[in-house]
Structure formats: structure tokens, C-alpha cells
Amino acid sequence: VDVQAVLGGDRRALSRCITLVENGGETAQQILAALHPHTGRAHIVGITGPPGTGKSTLVARLAAALRQRHLRVGIIAVDPSSPFTGGALLGDRLRMQNLAGDPGVFIRSMATRGSLGGLARATGDVVSVLDAAGFDVVLVETVGTGQAEVDIAQAAHTVIVVVIPGMGDDVQVAKAGVLEIASIFVVNKADREGADRCAAELRLMSGMGAAPEGWAAPILMTVATRGEGAEEVVEAIISHKRSLQQTGLWESRVLANARRRLLAVAQDLAWRERMASIPSSVMDDMVRQVATYQTDPYTAARELLATTKGKDAKTAGVAAGGDR
Amino acid sequence: VDVQAVLGGDRRALSRCITLVENGGETAQQILAALHPHTGRAHIVGITGPPGTGKSTLVARLAAALRQRHLRVGIIAVDPSSPFTGGALLGDRLRMQNLAGDPGVFIRSMATRGSLGGLARATGDVVSVLDAAGFDVVLVETVGTGQAEVDIAQAAHTVIVVVIPGMGDDVQVAKAGVLEIASIFVVNKADREGADRCAAELRLMSGMGAAPEGWAAPILMTVATRGEGAEEVVEAIISHKRSLQQTGLWESRVLANARRRLLAVAQDLAWRERMASIPSSVMDDMVRQVATYQTDPYTAARELLATTKGKDAKTAGVAAGGDR
Numbered sequence: 218v219d220v221q222a223v224l225g226g227d228r229r230a231l232s233r234c235i236t237l238v239e240n241g242g243e244t245a246q247q248i249l250a251a252l253h254p255h256t257g258r259a260h261i262v263g264i265t266g267p268p269g270t271g272k273s274t275l276v277a278r279l280a281a282a283l284r285q286r287h288l289r290v291g292i293i294a295v296d297p298s299s300p301f302t303g304g305a306l307l308g309d310r311l312r313m314q315n316l317a318g319d320p321g322v323f324i325r326s327m328a329t330r331g332s333l334g335g336l337a338r339a340t341g342d343v344v345s346v347l348d349a350a351g352f353d354v355v356l357v358e359t360v361g362t363g364q365a366e367v368d369i370a371q372a373a374h375t376v377i378v379v380v381i382p383g384m385g386d387d388v389q390v391a392k393a394g395v396l397e398i399a400s401i402f403v404v405n406k407a408d409r410e411g412a413d414r415c416a417a418e419l420r421l422m423s424g425m426g427a428a429p430e431g432w433a434a435p436i437l438m439t440v441a442t443r444g445e446g447a448e449e450v451v452e453a454i455i456s457h458k459r460s461l462q463q464t465g466l467w468e469s470r471v472l473a474n475a476r477r478r479l480l481a482v483a484q485d486l487a488w489r490e491r492m493a494s495i496p497s498s499v500m501d502d503m504v505r506q507v508a509t510y511q512t513d514p515y516t517a518a519r520e521l522l523a524t525t526k527g528k529d530a531k532t533a534g535v536a537a538g539g540d541r
Numbered sequence: 542v543d544v545q546a547v548l549g550g551d552r553r554a555l556s557r558c559i560t561l562v563e564n565g566g567e568t569a570q571q572i573l574a575a576l577h578p579h580t581g582r583a584h585i586v587g588i589t590g591p592p593g594t595g596k597s598t599l600v601a602r603l604a605a606a607l608r609q610r611h612l613r614v615g616i617i618a619v620d621p622s623s624p625f626t627g628g629a630l631l632g633d634r635l636r637m638q639n640l641a642g643d644p645g646v647f648i649r650s651m652a653t654r655g656s657l658g659g660l661a662r663a664t665g666d667v668v669s670v671l672d673a674a675g676f677d678v679v680l681v682e683t684v685g686t687g688q689a690e691v692d693i694a695q696a697a698h699t700v701i702v703v704v705i706p707g708m709g710d711d712v713q714v715a716k717a718g719v720l721e722i723a724s725i726f727v728v729n730k731a732d733r734e735g736a737d738r739c740a741a742e743l744r745l746m747s748g749m750g751a752a753p754e755g756w757a758a759p760i761l762m763t764v765a766t767r768g769e770g771a772e773e774v775v776e777a778i779i780s781h782k783r784s785l786q787q788t789g790l791w792e793s794r795v796l797a798n799a800r801r802r803l804l805a806v807a808q809d810l811a812w813r814e815r816m817a818s819i820p821s822s823v824m825d826d827m828v829r830q831v832a833t834y835q836t837d838p839y840t841a842a843r844e845l846l847a848t849t850k851g852k853d854a855k856t857a858g859v860a861a862g863g864d865r
Contacts, residue, residue: 250837256834468832476831508798508800510581513570518806518810522811
């Protein structure tokens, strides 16, 4: 892939590059290594909340408001639960905002890749590509509020939690599981009955945790379908970035994210190495023993690892045991 | 912990045992090893679907219907997104069904344990404990339809996907992401408008995939608040078990589950071992390099692993390199 073209803003090269990065493997790692020095400038904003809260519409409005400020906007729509939804809907919203042909906006949808860890990692990698390609703000929309969304949101500098009135408020808020990591709350569809009560409940629940230094998450009302409130959300996003930078929390978020990504990749690599050293006949035998209730998974796992450790040592010409 | 008491049906011992198993570590592994020979008899039934579909009410009704058949019922309410909800609600439902004091019913709620992998593993372990304790059917209720729920549901023999009419049908069904693994579909709140259309859409979507041998997932209507349809769901659960056993799919599910659990545990153990061999100063330095964009996570991970491999070899008195 032509890394210079990606850095230069060539959209075709960018698309191809993201596909290669999503696919993973050697090529992806080479691309990411080449792009990495150019990353670290984008403001990464996660948008999460239950299905049906109008996140795609809000994201389209935020993108339009950010474009008014001449900021380049990358958008990633992540759907951990399904390959069917997410990106297409968001694409429609962007077309309605006349942003589809705007070279300052780039949208990409990502669906489940078999495992959650895999999805969170791939999302982080695609964020890095957009960051390197010079997008000032990267909006990452996730659907739902499970652990996957929390993992993905944690990689963001700013996290927006979107709720709507009358959805069983206490339940949806409690469910968010992202109260602790929310930087900004948005009550969308605020023209509906119960919006004030919804906001009050959010205020109560978010007050239960300790507010991170110098920042109390604001609770903003929007009617995204009509664009109402989008400008205020963008202002809050920018204020939050300033607050993070002033308190030094920006650096600590970057550091925490670097640790998380490094550990995830290292764990994955280490396991691949290890797996490659286990003969499939040994593995199959162990699986059979667990399946027939002759041994439990923990005992079997220890035996499996002990086998390969012994084998490694033998290959290296050392007697097993007593090496630490 | 007194394993004999657990096997003998002592509820207090069972509660304590589950807590220890949830906490993990050496004790958990010893308990699971002792209980493992007594497992493999329970029929594990996963119940999943979006929030607000009445799963807890349905689970309470299913438990009551199973008790009518004198089957002992274990219930695990898993909420991957939050520590606040799930178990309490289900407990209320059971009290309404007069099942709370029934020694033939045991309920346990589990919330997020930091990581999804951790939750799926802990859930599998608690299922094993209830299995060993002699519960004939273990109902595992998960909230939401993300990858976590799919992972947890995959460990079940029978998977029930619950939806309701008028929730944006195509979206909720598409989102389920569990179409492929659904054994039984339930349209709950079937007295609402649109129930027939909802069922028709499910029929259409489930027909798109290839039906597993000998079993086409039935689409059943329930009004769980009034108990309507619960008996039919229980009949479908029992029919599905019979079908799995006749086609040999029961064994292959057990085998696949054993493989999944073994791999998850082995990966975790292997990584702990490996991590223990990495000095925290080396780790911190690598994290700093990634955070300051001097190196990318993939290159850093490879260097990190290479360091410890070298160190291991040195400790064992062997020159590094060339060993495979």
C-alpha cells in the first residue's frame, strides 16, 4: 500500500489501507508501523448508547457542525453484534447532511470479527490510520452498551453516552455501564415527554461516582433529527479536550490506551507462538478428556502447557524442570 | 469448601462454592477439579435477546413450568454491561412465582468481571457447579445481544432468542447476531400489535441460513406476564434436547464447548506465565514508547516477547536463537 498517498489524503489509498489493516496479519502490521509516527494528533471521540437512541443521526449532525469549524472528520461505525447494520444507516444520515461527497469527511463501518478482542483491536488500528491520514476528529460510534462498547470507548479521549426519554430510564442508564467513563451525556429526542426527568436521573446517577478532576460531565439535550443541540455538543467536545490537556489527563489517557493495546497485541502474539508448538493430536486428546468429564478445563490446560514447555526445552537441548 | 455438601444439595455450601469459583484462582480450580466428574448431566439453556423483551419474566415462568415436571432448575442471570441490574429483577419475578423458597430452584446473578472473556469463563464455571449440584436444567439469562451474549449462549445446548413486536423488528432481529445459533425463537408480549408480522419476519430471516440437521427453530408466541405460552416453550426445550441427542449434535456441542473452555483457560494461564517473566520496568518502557509514538503496538509487542524469550533462555543457561 502507498503510505505516502494515505498521508497525502488520497481517499482511494485510504480505503484500501483500512481494508488491509482490518484483515490483519503481516501486511497490517507493516502499514501500522509505517503510519505510527504520524499518529497522535486526532481527537478521538466515542459515541455509545442503547440501540434506537438516534446515535447515527447525532453523529451526522456532529460531523456537520465540526465541518463548519473546518475540522476534518473521520467516522467509524462499529457494530459488535451484527454484520447487517450500522454503517449503512449512518451513510444515509450523512447523505442527508450533504456530507457524503465532502473530502473532509471519511466514513467506515466495521462489524464483528469473530471475537470481541479482535474487534476492539481492529477498531483501534483503524482509528490510528485515520489519525495518521490527518483527520482532526475521529468519531467512533458503537451500538449497544456491553463490555465491547466500553472497551472501544475507553480508547477514546472523550466519551459521549446517548440516551432517550421514556425507555425505562433507570434501567437504560444503569445498563450503560459507561457512567464512569462518560465525558458528556446527551439526552436525544429531547422533545419527547420525560426528557427533563431523564436528565435529572442522569444527574443523580452520574453524581454517585466521583467526578474526574476538573470535569463534571455535562448533560445536554438534543433533537438530532432537527439538528437542535448539536452545536452545544461540539462545544462540549472541544471543552473536554481542553480540560484533559490542562489537567494532564490527556497524556494519562494516551498512556493507558498504549498499555491496553500493547498488552492485547502481545497476548495475542504470545498465544499464537505457544499454540503453534502444541501438536493438534495432543490438543484433540485434551479436548476429548474434558468433554468426557475425565478432567476439568483448568487441570487440562496446565497439562497442555506443561507438555509444550517440556517439548520446547527438549528442542533447545535442555532438561525440563528447575529452570526458575 | 465442602464438596460433598454441594453434591448433597446443601444450598449454603452451594452459595459459598459459587462465590469461590467466581473469585477464581487456585481455590476455584481445586473446587472445579473436584466437581468435574459429577458434571455433564444438566441441560444448559441460554436465553438471550435485547433489553426490555421480558426475559426475566419468561425465565421465571419457564422455571415454574419445569418445576411442574419435577425438574430441578438452576438459574444464572448474567449482565455483561452492568453490576446494577439483572439478578434483582429476576429475583422479584421468582418471588412472584412462589419459587423463591423452593429447594428445587437456585438463582444466581453475575455481573461484569472487568473483561468479557472473564465473564464468559466464570459463567461456564458456575454452570459446571450447578450441573454438579444436580440441577437438571440450567437456565442462563443474558441481557443484550452483543458478542458476549453470543459467547455465553454458545456454551448452551439450547439457545432461546426472545424478541417483542414493534421494537423496530428488522433491526432487533438483525442485531441479534444469534440467528445462526438460535434453537428456539420466542415472540414475547405477543398480545401487542405486530406480533404476527414479527414472527413472519423471524421466519423469513431464520430461513435465510441453513437449518441445522433435523431441527428448524420453532417460533413461539408468549405473554410471559400472564404465563401464556410458557408450557409450549418448555416442550420445545425438551424436544430440542431429544433432537440433539438423536442426531449426535449433543456430543458435538459438548466437544466444541470443551475445546472453547480449554483454549480460553490455557491462553489465560500461558499469558500469566509469560507476563510474570517480563520485568515491569521493561513493560513500562515499552508502553511509554508506544504512547509517545516512537514505536507501534505490534513492533513493541514483538520486541517485548523477544526480550523475555531471550531472558528465559539465558536463565536456563542456553544461548538464545536458533531453537526453532
